[in-house]
Amino acid sequence: MSSRSWFTKALRGWYAAGHRDLPWRRTRDPYRIWLSEVILQQTRIDQGTAYYERFAKQYPTVHHLAAAPDDEVLKLWQGLGYYSRARNLLLAARSVVNEHGGRFPDTTEGLRTLKGVGDYTAAAIASIAYGRAAAVVDGNVYRVLARVFGIGTPIDSTAGRREFATLAGRLLDPEHPGDHNQAVMELGATVCLPRAPRCGECPLAARCVARREERISQLPVKAGRTTVRERHFNYLCIDVEGGLVLRKREGRDIWQGLYEPPLLESEAPLGVAGFRKALRTWLGEGWTVTGQHGPARHVLSHQVLHARFWEVTPPRAFVPPPEWRSLSATELDRVAVPRLIERYLVHRRSKDLFA
DNA sequence: TAATCGTGGGA
C-alpha cells in the first residue's frame, strides 16, 4: 500500500471522528481564511483567537479592512507581536481591492503575490477556501512527518524544507486537500506534541518510525541556534499634564510603526549620573531627573531589552523635535505601543491614582 | 541564505 493511502485514510478517519471547533473553520470565505492564517503565523491558537474575532468583527470584509487607517489596524494588532504582519495585512487587503477587483486570487501562485503570504499561507488558503491540491507545511507538519517517517534532515535547512514539502505533497489527499491539511496540523497540535506526545491517541502510531525506534524526543531535528543581542534602553518620560510625549518608531529596527517615549540607547546600563551625562550630550543642559522606573527586562525573539524609564523635565527653552508628540491620556490609548511600553503606562496610571 | 521580526505559555 502506498504511503499516501494508509496515511491519508487513517488521518481522515481520525479527523472526521472529532476535532476542535475553531471560528475560521465555520467558513470558506477566503478573506476570513486569510485573516486567520496571517494571525496564526508563529502564534498559538489560544493567543490568536481573540484577535481573529476582533478583526473579523471590526472588518467584516476585505473592503472594510482596506479602507482602515494604518494606525487603527496596528492598534488592533497591539500585543500580538511580529508587527510586520499587520502592515502587510493592510498592503495585501488594498492590493486585493485595488488590483484584484475585491476578490482574492484563487491559486497558490496568485495568493503568493500578496504581502505577508508565503508558501504556507498560500497553500492553506488555496486548499481550504478553494479546494486546490496544495499541501501546507508548518511546524506541526514538520513534527508529524519527521516522526512518522523517521526523517532526521534538519527542518530549518534548505534540503529539509524541500524534502518535507515534497513528502507533504505526495501525502496530500487531492480529493479533500483542505480537510487533509487541517487534519495533519490538528494532529500535530493536539496529539503529536513537541514534548510528551499522546501516542496512545494517535491514528498513525502503528506506522510511526520514531515511536518504533524510540526517537520521538529527537525528532524533528533543528540545526539553527538563536543568537540573542542585549540592548539597554533609556526612555525619556516627559509628563504633559497627565499625558506623555511619544514618538513613532521608524526604520528597520524592532516595533516599526509603534509608539514609545523618546529613546536613548546605551551600550551598558546607565546609573543616574551616567544618564544625566548622556542626556546632556544628546539634548543639552538644563534637564531635571525627577524619578525613574525599572529596570524592566523584556525578551524578544532575538533580543533581550533592559529598559529604564526616566521621568524628566525639560528646560524652559527646550524645543522638542518635530517627531515628538504630546499625547493626552485619551490619545495614549489610541496608539499602538509595544507590550513593554503598555506595561509602563499601566504602572504610571496606577501611580497617578495613588498620588 | 541566514538573520530577523514579539509575545506568552508550559515544562
Add this chain to the structure above:
DNA sequence: TTCCCAAGATT
C-alpha cells in the same frame, strides 16, 4: 530560571 516553540514571511 531557563529553555522551547508556536497554523512563517521577508530581506
